[in-house]
Amino acid sequence: MTPVSSHAPHGRPPLRTVQVLGGGNTGSGAHVRSLAAGLVARGVRVTVCAPDEAERAYDFTGTGADHVHVPRGSDPVAVAALRAACADADLVHAHGLHASFRAVLALSGRRAHTPLVVTRYDRVHAEGPRARLLRVLERRVMRTATVVLGATSDLVDRARRAGARDARLAAVALPGPRPPARPGDPDGLHPKLRAELGSVERPLLIAVGSLDRHRGYDVLLDAARAWRRLDPVPLVVVAGEGPLRAALQRRIEDEGLPVRLIGRRDDVTDLLAAADLALLPSRREARSLLAQEALHARVPLVATDVGGIPELVGDAAELVPYGDAEALARAVVRLLGDPGRREELREKGVRQAATWPTEDETVAQVLSVYDELTQPQPYL
Structure with a gap:
């Protein structure tokens, strides 16, 4: 059932929401675009406040939403721009910790109460003074938000510990078209792509993500040493950019590892x-x-047993402890040598992906929260 607010009953004007986004990483930016499209289709007025580069990357206006440029950061200029954009909003929905803190500042001091919904996609990790600052920001945001939506149960629990009054699980659906199922490559693209990458007659292993410390690529390089003993030697391809590129490339060259860093790519679907x-x-x-895309594409996944991964993939992936290069290497070697297990993971992946919420279900859940927070309350 479509929530009633989308039809503006009894002559009420359409619900107006403001979606607040920071730089827009892959998860949050794609989710906001998906959410904007679904809300607009249901008659909701949507304004996305985000930097211009996020609009260029995700084309929010292509969904029928309005876009207002709000620069990164929480300086007075950014907060003032956001405050103006939220002036006549029925509800504000902020995505990620930094965007949420900016929304808290923009809504503070207003006479009329505007509900603030916050979506958490990931835990923020840092060290030293920055970690202490982020914890302060997190507590401020969690205690101010009307409702906090966590993408995983772990994030919901963390929000409650940080002081959230109302924290709920709201899984984020994979947006966009699904990759084609394997096997089957009528255009011959995959052999061409494998040839381009240098993996014509050798196994191809794909990792995708920014070259940051938390991605665990140092452990991946440690594991790659073991794969040099295989015949043929698998090729590991890492798609992404980041501050560790030079250090990782130096290790690859110094140790002669079968790993290629190919930079940021817009063909991750084809790579997978x-x-x-x-x-x-x-x-x-x-x-x-990445885990969602791999299971949808029927590509066997080896992942670390951390955060929301076990909840997401169930028994449809090989899980190993974080930081254990030997366990990672063994899991890969075992899978490469066992076609039956790879096919089993493909089939389990299809079944597991079928349990995830669709984009339509995700939008409906979010809109039901909006309705709850904006519908007039009956007199008692």
């Missing part, structure tokens, strides 16, 4: 469909887009 295995060696993950 061409791969024999997908690898997710991260120290922390919430509702990983």
Whole structure:
């Protein structure tokens, strides 16, 4: 059933929401676009407040939403721009910790109460003074928000510990078109792509994500030493950019590792469909887009047993402890040598993916929260 607010009953104007986004990482930016499209289709007026680069990357206006440029950061200029955009909003929905803190500042001091919904996609990890600052911001946001939506049960529990008055599980659906199922490559793209990457007659292992410390690529390189003993030697391809690129490339060259860093790519769907295995060696993950894409694409996944990964994939992936390069290497070697187990994981992946909420269900759940917070309350 479509929530009643979308039809503006009894002559009420359409619900107006403001979606607040920071830089827009892969998860939050894609989710906001999906959410904007679904809300607009249901008659909700949507304004997305985000930097211009996020609009260029995700085309929020292409969904029928309005876009207002709000620069990164919580300086007075950014907060003032956001405050103006939220002036006549019925509800504000902020995505991620930094965007949420900016929304808290923009809504503070207003006479009329505007409900604030916050979505948490991941835990924020840092060290030293920055970690203490982030904990202060997190407590401020969690205690101020009307409702906190966590992408995983772990994030919901963390929000409650940080002081959230109302924290709920709201899984984020994988947006966009699904990768084609394997096997079957009528256009011959995958052999061409494997040839381009240098993996014509050798297994191709794919990892995707920014080259940051929490991604666990140092552990991945440790594991790659063991794969040099295989015949043929698997090729590990890492798609992404980040501050560790130079250090990782130096290790690859110094140790002669069968690993290629190919930078940021816009053909991750094709990379996954061409791969024999997908690898997710991260120290922390919430509702990983790579894991979702791998299972949808019927690509066997080896991932670390951290954060929201076990809840997301169930028994449809090989899980290993974070930081255990030997366990990661053994899991990969075992899968490469066992076609039956790879096919079993493909079938389990299809069944597990079928249990995830669809984009339509995700939008309906969010809109039901909006209705709850904005519908007039009956007199007692």
